[in-house]
């Protein structure tokens with residue numbers, strides 16, 4: 001079985017990436033094949049709205065989004081971990097979501113999705129908006145949303161690595177991973 005992890009932050013080594021790594025640990029133990037795509041490592045242009053993809057099942061823009069289209073076909077489940085930016089997903093992740101529109105023979109249909117969101121605020125930071133945006137993306141793609149301990153995983157952390165001082169949140173990310181494995185079974 002194959003799991004695709006996408007870290008939505010443009011900041012390398014950020015809290016989203018650390019939480020994603022924790023969520024992927026159970027897949028290693030369960031002998032799944034893990035593929036990670038860090039949006040801090042790739043360059044993905046935003047959708048231009050040309051709609052030339054309609055009926056063609058491919059986007060006219062040639063960039064790193066090709067790696068994500070390929071990974072969508074390859075995976076059995078997806079975990080997206082993202083920071084809150086202005087109480088929403090960062091532009092880099094929104095570009096991935098919008099560019100998925102090109103896939104009409106939907107490669108994610110019937111697959112499972114888990115979600116993690118981190119923001120610096122402890123109240124009103126928009127982490128639940130981020131969960132909703134990603135869950136809506138999953139549902140619009142014909143996927144099934146898998147909960148963690150309770151809904152998606154939300155966390156409060158600011159500077160890169162701050163989340164490492166919160167073992168409970170890291171464990172919640174692992175629980176999300178374990179739930180995906182058990183739902184897949």
Ligand SMILES: Cc1cc2nc3c(=O)[nH]c(=O)nc-3n(C[C@H](O)[C@H](O)[C@H](O)COP(=O)(O)O)c2cc1C
Nearest residue numbers: 009011014015016083085086087119120121125157
């Ligand atoms: C442009 C920008 C917008 C942000 N907006 C929010 C926000 O709306 N709510 C919040 O709680 N934190 C906000 N933050 C803080 C980040 O979500 C927080 O630092 C998070 O830990 C970053 O995740 P990362 O380490 O994975 O990059 C913002 C940070 C930046 C750079």
